[in-house]
Amino acid sequence: MKSYRPPSPFFQLIHLSIFILILIGCQEKLDLTAIPKGDDGQVFAIDTKDSEIPYLVIDTQGASIPYEPGVPAQLKIYENKKLVQTQRIDIEFRGKTSFRLSDKKGFNFETIDASGEGVDVSFFGMPAEEDWRLIGQVVNKSNGYIWDQSMLYNYIGYELSRSIGKYASRGVFVELEVNGEYQGVYYFCEKLKRDSQRIDIKSLNATSTNLTGGYILTIDKVSIGDAGIGKPLSYFYNNWDDDARYTEQNSFRSQYDIFKNKITFPPFHPPYHQNQHLETYFLYEYPKDRNITEAQKSYIAQYMYDFETALITDDFDKGERTYADFINIETFVDYFIINELCRNVDAYRLSTYLVKDRNEKLSMGPVWDMNIGFDETDRIPINDWVINYNSYVAQDAWMMPFWWNRLLEDPEFRKVLKIRWMNFRSGVLSNSRLTQLVENASQYLQSNGAVARNYEKWNIPGARPYDQAIEELKSYLMERANWMDSEIGNF
Numbered sequence: 001m002k003s004y005r006p007p008s009p010f011f012q013l014i015h016l017s018i019f020i021l022i023l024i025g026c027q028e029k030l031d032l033t034a035i036p037k038g039d040d041g042q043v044f045a046i047d048t049k050d051s052e053i054p055y056l057v058i059d060t061q062g063a064s065i066p067y068e069p070g071v072p073a074q075l076k077i078y079e080n081k082k083l084v085q086t087q088r089i090d091i092e093f094r095g096k097t098s099f100r101l102s103d104k105k106g107f108n109f110e111t112i113d114a115s116g117e118g119v120d121v122s123f124f125g126m127p128a129e130e131d132w133r134l135i136g137q138v139v140n141k142s143n144g145y146i147w148d149q150s151m152l153y154n155y156i157g158y159e160l161s162r163s164i165g166k167y168a169s170r171g172v173f174v175e176l177e178v179n180g181e182y183q184g185v186y187y188f189c190e191k192l193k194r195d196s197q198r199i200d201i202k203s204l205n206a207t208s209t210n211l212t213g214g215y216i217l218t219i220d221k222v223s224i225g226d227a228g229i230g231k232p233l234s235y236f237y238n239n240w241d242d243d244a245r246y247t248e249q250n251s252f253r254s255q256y257d258i259f260k261n262k263i264t265f266p267p268f269h270p271p272y273h274q275n276q277h278l279e280t281y282f283l284y285e286y287p288k289d290r291n292i293t294e295a296q297k298s299y300i301a302q303y304m305y306d307f308e309t310a311l312i313t314d315d316f317d318k319g320e321r322t323y324a325d326f327i328n329i330e331t332f333v334d335y336f337i338i339n340e341l342c343r344n345v346d347a348y349r350l351s352t353y354l355v356k357d358r359n360e361k362l363s364m365g366p367v368w369d370m371n372i373g374f375d376e377t378d379r380i381p382i383n384d385w386v387i388n389y390n391s392y393v394a395q396d397a398w399m400m401p402f403w404w405n406r407l408l409e410d411p412e413f414r415k416v417l418k419i420r421w422m423n424f425r426s427g428v429l430s431n432s433r434l435t436q437l438v439e440n441a442s443q444y445l446q447s448n449g450a451v452a453r454n455y456e457k458w459n460i461p462g463a464r465p466y467d468q469a470i471e472e473l474k475s476y477l478m479e480r481a482n483w484m485d486s487e488i489g490n491f
Contacts, residue, residue: 127197244271
């Protein structure tokens with residue numbers, strides 16, 4: 001019998017190579033490599049496993065995303081890795097301070113047709129429109145901070161506003177991939193604009209003879225608009241002066257300063273001049289500054305002047321409150337309630353919407369932009385009103401208008417506020433409902449793995465564990481609501 005002789009090293013290497021090739025072939029055939037894909041073959045930047053959270057893939061076909069105007073792209077929406085919607089869009093970056101500070105950028109996009117024209121489209125059952133927002137929290141890796149570690153602030157604020165019967169931007173949580181790179185958890189929501197299903201007011205154009213409405217004004221930083229077209233993306237990282245570049249075309253100024261005094265110096269000085277902290281500007285949101293007529297400008301400016309004059313001069317001790325002829329008090333009360341509960345330090349003085357419909361009074365809202373609020377901010381104590389901002393921050397470029405402390409001097413305004421607050425606290429704003437809102441949303445993100453995926457992408461060393469952030473958010477809401485119970489109960 002011949003003795004066994006093992007193959008030479010050369011033949012062993014050949015056998016091993018053949019085995020590896022066969023194995024690779026089997027893996028490709030059986031897809032054992034587990035590359036995450038949609039059912040249409042789209043390869044995902046990250047494996048969302050069995051997540052129920054919608055996964056969005058945006059592809060600009062190699063084009064860089066600008067600040068403005070947008071570039072064409074394709075949007076695909078997957079649910080449980082199944083393609084449920086494909087849409088052409090026009091996408092651009094969004095935000096002012098958040099754009100400059102955050103590594104996790106936000107986006108505006110418009111739905112377009114094959115020719116590039118805007119077209120109304122419905123997403124996730126929301127009413128069809130063409131303007132949408134993708135908002136993520138601010139993450140600054142180089143300086144090691146996150147605003148809104150819960151990723152819930154905007155969602156909670158808007159849900160609370162809707163719960164008391166006011167319109168707020170509808171939206172859903174999604175996970176986002178842009179040009180092959182995973183971006184994390186975002187809030188996909190409606191842009192605030194005039195629309196029968198959003199801010200529902202009458203149209204106003206150059207041929208309108210009834211000047212009473214509708215108008216949408218904002219108290220905010222200036223959007224650069226058409227002046228930004230053609231500027232390189234690098235420009236927008238340092239264009240802080242543009243935030244305060246108020247002009248006769250884009251805005252008008254209150255005739256009163258933050259102390260209720262008549263302003264004697266002219267408006268529209270250069271950005272950040274020494275008296276800017278005294279001023280409040282009203283930006284034209286609708287009609288846009290390029291469309292609003294001089295007659296319409298004159299009407300709405302006079303209306304605001306008459307309202308502010310009445311608010312200042314009314315003698316509440318004598319029962320005078322002619323200011324109520326100009327405003328829908330309930331909307332002011334509700335705006336106050338939501339923004340104070342959320343301790344939104346940008347409210348009233350930034351990201352603030354005012355609406356005047358045709359033949360109607362001025363209304364406050366909708367609420368917007370809650371990313372610096374709740375337990376995040378340290379500018380306002382948990383046991384004081386946000387409207388007292390001026391007592392804590394000296395000469396910010398955007399200070400608190402005089403309206404709110406003056407309104408609280410009116411016993412009738414306080415009475416309405418007390419009635420509505422107590423009614424809400426016994427129902428939609430009860431401690432149990434507030435807690436449930438936070439728990440349900442955070443559990444949805446956690447149980448689907450989105451929190452872990454987001455913070456694997458946007459890890460900040462030393463940041464609080466997510467569970468701790470949620471517990472602190474719930475504790476904040478209980479403490480804030482209970483403090484408001486005490487304060488408003490004494491009105």
